[in-house]
Amino acid sequence: MSAEVLPPVLLVGCGKMGGALLAGWLERGLSRAVVVEPHKPSTEAFAHRVEVVPDVHSIPSGFVPEAVVLATKPQQADDALPDYRPFARGGALFVSIMAGKTISRLDAMLEGAAVVRAMPNTPAAIGQGFTVACAGRRVSSTQKDLAHRLLVATGEVDWVEAESLIDPVTAISGGGPAYVFLLAELLEKAGIEQGVPPDLARRMARATITGSGALLGRSAEDAAVLRKNVTSPKGTTEQALAVLMAEPAWPELVSRAVDAATKRSRELAK
Numbered sequence: 001m002s003a004e005v006l007p008p009v010l011l012v013g014c015g016k017m018g019g020a021l022l023a024g025w026l027e028r029g030l031s032r033a034v035v036v037e038p039h040k041p042s043t044e045a046f047a048h049r050v051e052v053v054p055d056v057h058s059i060p061s062g063f064v065p066e067a068v069v070l071a072t073k074p075q076q077a078d079d080a081l082p083d084y085r086p087f088a089r090g091g092a093l094f095v096s097i098m099a100g101k102t103i104s105r106l107d108a109m110l111e112g113a114a115v116v117r118a119m120p121n122t123p124a125a126i127g128q129g130f131t132v133a134c135a136g137r138r139v140s141s142t143q144k145d146l147a148h149r150l151l152v153a154t155g156e157v158d159w160v161e162a163e164s165l166i167d168p169v170t171a172i173s174g175g176g177p178a179y180v181f182l183l184a185e186l187l188e189k190a191g192i193e194q195g196v197p198p199d200l201a202r203r204m205a206r207a208t209i210t211g212s213g214a215l216l217g218r219s220a221e222d223a224a225v226l227r228k229n230v231t232s233p234k235g236t237t238e239q240a241l242a243v244l245m246a247e248p249a250w251p252e253l254v255s256r257a258v259d260a261a262t263k264r265s266r267e268l269a270k
């Protein structure tokens, strides 16, 4: 067992995000994981590699996790969380990825816990996630380091001091993959409307998004420069961008969309 192997972890909720995190930890090496997940099919991909239990009461006695990772929907947490107080009393670090659940709220529900609030995104499933995290005042530097190791298993991690920043983070990097996938859907649909065969329209749309994303990822240029590199004066792209960038169009709509998601993240805290 290498020094990098992660310590025992209790994962609460193994849906899309919890499953992505678990896949990353298993890749890194994990000494022991117990997963609380009432919906058994969600954990099939991890069969024989982790211990899955349907509820908190079925966690093996004597299991002492160093970290408890909360990955249920925020609305599912209120009923479930008080049952996890013994782990908080035992000194475990809590890492919550739930949208809108504040550190103080979690601290109160767990009657005093070291809480890291983190916001990952679904590219975590392929190790290309982006997570922004904020540590509560009870979190020690060793615990913050453990949270970093757990989160970095699925991609890049940044830390912020101000918890209020997690709301816009949720709206931009948390939800952002959905906006990109919507663009893929819309490009495919527009291609079909222009008479392109559906299969070709689908492949064009997907390859355009993945190729552009890879180029952006490897380039040191601003996104605006890469956009201008596509846009020949008096050419075709210029015509499309005139539509997309007219007001009210993408610039205003994207700001409004991010504002709506940020507000919702704040609302979920209430």
Ligand SMILES: NC(=O)C1=CN([C@@H]2O[C@H](COP(=O)(O)OP(=O)(O)OC[C@H]3O[C@@H](n4cnc5c(N)ncnc54)[C@H](O)[C@@H]3O)[C@@H](O)[C@H]2O)C=CC1
Residues within 6 Å of the ligand: 012, 013, 014, 015, 016, 017, 018, 036, 037, 038, 039, 042, 071, 072, 073, 074, 076, 080, 097, 098, 099, 119, 120, 121, 122, 174, 175
């Ligand atoms: N899906 C995304 O893109 C992102 C989601 N998140 C956050 O991650 C959390 C989970 O979201 P998803 O994975 O998308 O949802 P999901 O619905 O795929 O996963 C939630 C899982 O929790 C399980 N569950 C429900 N009640 C439970 C309980 N009492 N104990 C243990 N497990 C329970 C459900 O069976 C389900 O498998 C949410 O709080 C969300 O805000 C954060 C960043 C991105």
Ligand SMILES: O=C(O)[C@@H]1CCC=N1
Residues within 6 Å of the ligand: 099, 170, 174, 175
């Ligand atoms: O839609 C949501 O509430 C979650 C948080 C960010 C992405 N999915």
